[in-house]
Amino acid sequence: MRVAVVGSGLAGFTAYQALRRVLEPEEIAVFGTDDDPAAAFRRHAAAIRQRAMRSESDGHCLPATFPGLAFRASVARRSPAPLVGTAFDRFHPTVGEFLAHVERLRSRSGWERSLVRSRIERVRAVEGGFELDAAGVFPHVLVATGHPGLHVPEELRGDSRVVHSYEPHDYASSVTVVGAGLAAATEWLNALAAGSEVVSVRRREAVRQPLNVPREYFSRRGLAGFHRLGHAERAARLRTLLAPSYPPGRAFDEPLATAAREDRFRIAEQVNGTEQVICATGFRRGFEHDPLLARLVDEHGLETAEGWIVLAPDSTVPALTDETRTLSLAGVAAQWAFPAADTLTGARYVAHGLLDRIKACRTR
């Protein structure tokens, strides 16, 4: 085996599709907890009843951006609308279309032949590569372990009214939604549609932008500037870029304005006496919360900055990567290299970096 992927979620799966360009399924081992690469995404999207993807046509798991999901949707819907929409950044595949795409790729890519149902506790640099528990030594390893659990603000832990937005739930007749990102905005509309009175509690005014970071950070030019920043500046920039946001548009504004007029939607400074409190507060932040990454950093003395592991622009770990071996991080852990790492485009970015390293490797 040449390559190991630790984590069988969407980032690991996207990397797998790229690796399959040069490797057979038997040359790749994917260690993970779920057979279905979309398991975590599916669970979270279902909990907030998300119907359309935030990402656009290129939000898929294939190594080449084009043709994206707009092309397939145009064929399937027998309509040019998705292709026309994508020219204006207005096309968003449905969650169902995206999940069907994952399912198709899963069955045709050999994923099951590479998958090993097991959680890896430790990645240790050794002669010739990286030892993964007792599973062996691999010269090239991608760690794609996803988010380290859901975040609930400390003051709300233990409150019996609280449910996290990414856990299954219904809506009480009065609901406070904590948060200001897309999950919060989706929950405002869900609760209003269910007939609830809704209070929005947020620390800051919500940022309105189409994608989860500004579009320029998806381009080579925007990234080059980001990669030139020093550690303190880069950490500060990341904090700004990753502030909660949701897309602009009437789909949110109109129902909220109507509900505000009817006195069914208001903004408050803190949680008060509603029957239910929904924490749309995302995930715990920082590598320290992921036992595998925390141990990796600790045992190898890796450089970190404010909860991020310092990475090279191609998302490899500089101290443990050379011309004979590669350690890459994907998903949220790769934000130091690509601010939107926790998206499908981010997963593809990391996948290409890994593939280039493997192709250039002396001992490949």
Ligand SMILES: Cc1cc2nc3c(=O)[nH]c(=O)nc-3n(C[C@H](O)[C@H](O)[C@H](O)COP(=O)(O)OP(=O)(O)OC[C@H]3O[C@@H](n4cnc5c(N)ncnc54)[C@H](O)[C@@H]3O)c2cc1C
């Ligand atoms: C509601 C929602 C909507 C989203 N919408 C979009 C969108 O429209 N467009 C977009 O591009 N992105 C979107 N995203 C973001 C992104 O696509 C997901 O966060 C994606 O699931 C990240 O994939 P991942 O592989 O990093 O993590 P995950 O999918 O969480 O997978 C990580 C996997 O690794 C496993 N694992 C963890 N530790 C270990 C270990 N030690 N050993 C082995 N396995 C381990 C976990 O059990 C899990 O199976 C959305 C996210 C959410 C939550």
